[in-house]
Amino acid sequence: MVAPLNLHEDRLFSSDPTQRAIARRLYAEVRHLPIISPHGHTNPQWFADNIPFSDPAKLFITPDHYIYRMLYSQGIALESLGIPRIDGGAVETDSRTIWRLFARHWYLFRGTPSQIWFHHVLYEVFGIRETLTEESADRIYDEIAERLRSPEYLPRSLFERFNIEVLSTTETPLDPLAHHKKLRASGWKGRIVPTYRPDSVVDPEFEGFAGNIRQLGEITGEDTSRWPGYLAALAERRRFFASLGATATDHGHSSAATFDLPSSECEALLKKALAGEMTAGEAERFRGQMLTEMARMSIEDGLVMQLHPGSYRNHNRDVFRGFGRDTGADIPMRTDYVHDLKPLLDRFGNDPRLSIILFTLDETAYSRELAPLAGHYPVLKLGPAWWFYDSPEGMRYYRERVTETAGFYNTVGFNDDTRAFPSIPARHDVARRMDCAFLARLAAEHRLEEEDAREIAVDLAYRLAKKAYRL
Ligand SMILES: [Zn+2]
Numbered sequence: 001m002v003a004p005l006n007l008h009e010d011r012l013f014s015s016d017p018t019q020r021a022i023a024r025r026l027y028a029e030v031r032h033l034p035i036i037s038p039h040g041h042t043n044p045q046w047f048a049d050n051i052p053f054s055d056p057a058k059l060f061i062t063p064d065h066y067i068y069r070m071l072y073s074q075g076i077a078l079e080s081l082g083i084p085r086i087d088g089g090a091v092e093t094d095s096r097t098i099w100r101l102f103a104r105h106w107y108l109f110r111g112t113p114s115q116i117w118f119h120h121v122l123y124e125v126f127g128i129r130e131t132l133t134e135e136s137a138d139r140i141y142d143e144i145a146e147r148l149r150s151p152e153y154l155p156r157s158l159f160e161r162f163n164i165e166v167l168s169t170t171e172t173p174l175d176p177l178a179h180h181k182k183l184r185a186s187g188w189k190g191r192i193v194p195t196y197r198p199d200s201v202v203d204p205e206f207e208g209f210a211g212n213i214r215q216l217g218e219i220t221g222e223d224t225s226r227w228p229g230y231l232a233a234l235a236e237r238r239r240f241f242a243s244l245g246a247t248a249t250d251h252g253h254s255s256a257a258t259f260d261l262p263s264s265e266c267e268a269l270l271k272k273a274l275a276g277e278m279t280a281g282e283a284e285r286f287r288g289q290m291l292t293e294m295a296r297m298s299i300e301d302g303l304v305m306q307l308h309p310g311s312y313r314n315h316n317r318d319v320f321r322g323f324g325r326d327t328g329a330d331i332p333m334r335t336d337y338v339h340d341l342k343p344l345l346d347r348f349g350n351d352p353r354l355s356i357i358l359f360t361l362d363e364t365a366y367s368r369e370l371a372p373l374a375g376h377y378p379v380l381k382l383g384p385a386w387w388f389y390d391s392p393e394g395m396r397y398y399r400e401r402v403t404e405t406a407g408f409y410n411t412v413g414f415n416d417d418t419r420a421f422p423s424i425p426a427r428h429d430v431a432r433r434m435d436c437a438f439l440a441r442l443a444a445e446h447r448l449e450e451e452d453a454r455e456i457a458v459d460l461a462y463r464l465a466k467k468a469y470r471l
Contacts, residue, residue, distance in 0.1 A: 003131045007123050011116075012392055012433040014441065022450060023433075023440035029454055030432050030461040034165035037424055038248065038469035039195065039306060039383075039415040044169045044179035046155040046421065047192055053155070056144040057082065057095035060121075061102050064420045066114050069328025074108055076101065078323055086324050096141055103137030113391040113430065120426035125158070155421070159190045162425050166191040166471050170250060172200045173237035174215050180244045193245035193471075196238055196303065199252050202290035204273035204283045207325075213274060225274060227267040235297050247470045248304040248357075249294060256309040256337050256358075258344035259288035292344045299353045304469055306383065310335035310361035332361035332388060337369040349377045357412055357468060359383040363394075366401035375406040381468055382411045384431065390417060395434040403438075408456050413465030428461075435460045 013023040046053070053059045061067055062082045072078055079091040082098045092098055109115040122128040126144050130136050147153050152161070159167070171177060171194045180194050200206045201216050217224035222233035238249070261269075269286045272278045278286070291307070298305050314320035316329035337358065348354050356379050358370055374380040385391070385398040402411065414431035416424050436457055442448040448456075465471070 002136070003133065005119060005123055005129055005131045007120060012430065013437050016444070019437070019440045019444045022443050022453070023436045025450070026436040026439055026453055026457045027433060030436065030457050031429070032163070033432075033458065033462045034163045035424060035428050036165055036413065036462060036465040036469075036471060037167045037416055037428075038412075038465050038471060039168055039170070039250065040417055040424070041170050041419045042167065042421045042424075044183065044192055044194070047159060047188075047190060048179035048182040048186070050154050050156045050188075052153065053148050055095040055099075055148065056141050057098040057102070059144075059148070059422065060118070060420065061098055065326055065328035066420075067102070070108055070112070070114070071102070071105055072319075072328060074105065076105065078319070078327070083323055083327065085322055087322075096138070099141045100134070100137045103132050103140075104134045106132045116392070116430060117420075117423045117426040120429060121422045124425065125422050156188060156190060158422065164190070164424065166193065166466075167424075168193050168195045168246075168248065168469070170195045170197045171241075172212075173198050173234060173241075174200065174212060174219065177241070177244050184244065191245070193247065194241050195306075196241045196246055196249040197252070198234060198237075198249065198290075198294070201234065202251075202287060202294075203253065204278050204286050205280075210274045210276060225270075227263060227270050230270060231293060234293075235301070238297055238301055238303060242301055242303060246303065248306055249298065250306040250308060251291060251294065252308045252311065252313075253287050253291070254309065254312065254333070255284065255288075256307060256335055256340040257284055257288035258291045258341055259285050260292050260343040260347050261285065261289050288340075288343070292347060295344055295348045295354060295356065298355075299348065299351055302353070302470065305354075305356045306359065307356060308359045308383075308386070311387075335360060335362040335365055337365055337373060341373070345377060345379070349379055351379060354379040355381065355468065355470075357381045357383045359386045361387060361389070363389060363397060363401070366398060367405065371402040371405035371410075374402075374410040380410070382406060384412065384414045386417060390427070392430065392434055395431060396438060399435070399438040408460065409464070411460070411464065412468035413460055413462070415465065432457075432461045 010020060013020045068081050080101060082092045085091055126147055128140055128143060132140055177194055183192055201212050213224045216233045220233040220236045223229035224233050266289055269282060273286055294305060310333050311330045312333050313330050314325055315331045319327050319329045358380060360370060370382055374382045382402055385394040414428060416427040418424055418427060439453040439457055443450045443453045
């Protein structure tokens with residue numbers, strides 16, 4: 001028995017007929033626009049080597065902590081989903097077994113954005129026309145596996161079919177960017193650029209910090225045990241990233257704290273950090289100083305800064321010990337922006353050369369802190385609803401809370417932040433639909449001319465991301 005899979009044409013639009021009719025018209029203007037994906041975590045090697053994705057489980061489940069965090073929450077062991085253990089201990093390796101386990105528990109994702117994205121991918125990307133159940137699991141697995149073996153499903157072919165104009169990946173400054181070099185040399189037209197993410201070399205509490213700084217010194221030939229050499233090394237890696245197309249940096253600190261300390265204190269903090277003798281407060285000062293240093297470097301080299309604070313990383317101690325970071329155990333925290341960003345803003349907040357994009361996992365900060373900050377400081381813009389709020393309700397709430405203070409033009413369009421490459425069109429489609437739905441409401445309430453709404457819809461879907469990320 002086959003239960004059909006359907007994507008409704010009006011999904012995510014208001015059920016009010018007036019609003020729905022406007023939303024349809026707006027969406028028709030943006031649905032086929034090229035995708036700008038200025039922040040994400042896809043693997044550049046996929047496109048550099050252009051070899052087939054191996055199988056449905058390795059495509060959809062093992063790389064995607066959105067998926068397995070939910071399964072884990074319902075008592076499914078990460079080992080049984082094929083998530084590699086740090087100690088090399090046994091985990092499930094049979095992809096079909098992993099897929100069946102996923103299918104048996106697919107109902108857990110009802111009402112979540114993962115379900116919307118996954119249905120979109122099944123339907124639009126793989127042409128699947130039945131819902132995923134325990135009974136259909138093998139059929140769907142075989143259909144997807146067969147498609148993955150055909151040339152139309154190679155990474156570069158999908159990139160072209162998805163109409164991606166530019167895609168950013170995320171790398172540490174220690175990364176030699178070999179895949180990006182290979183991509184550039186290949187002559188392929190697809191535009192994929194790196195993003196400079198220095199957490200591992202600016203956060204003294206990051207695993208292996210001292211070794212990372214040593215390595216940074218080896219790569220750059222700078223004396224990274226001293227403050228001036230350390231800064232010079234970071235600046236040099238930024239230039240290297242920019243030479244391969246990077247236009248942005250990304251900073252995943254736990255708070256938005258910034259500091260502007262005298263260099264004697266910076267030198268002393270670096271020494272302590274390398275010796276592993278820091279208190280939590282000193283580590284916070286060091287990270288906060290590094291944001292200010294990164295802002296200074298951005299003014300020099302033009303890279304746009306992204307701040308992604310507010311995640312308590314690796315909250316589950318046992319999962320962190322067993323499986324490492326990025327395993328679905330990151331939990332949002334209350335985040336202060338008004339006090340924490342002030343030292344940086346005092347120094348650079350009015351410099352027209354600087355651009356900082358703020359994200360949050362603390363929704364209470366939208367109207368109280370973030371929209372007023374971005375609605376005033378020329379250097380600040382607001383990133384889209386992010387991570388747990390990259391969802392229909394998250395997007396709606398975001399527009400409702402920030403638009404009246406920051407407008408549309410202190411926001412930067414959408415970014416998908418995804419690890420799951422085939423879901424990129426699905427995620428952008430949700431964002432485009434939700435923005436059209438929001439604009440349709442304003443138009444239906446005669447707060448916005450439909451003509452203006454049409455222009456804004458195109459800006460939100462395409463132009464603003466390009467402009468904000470200097471792509
Ligand atoms: Zn990210």
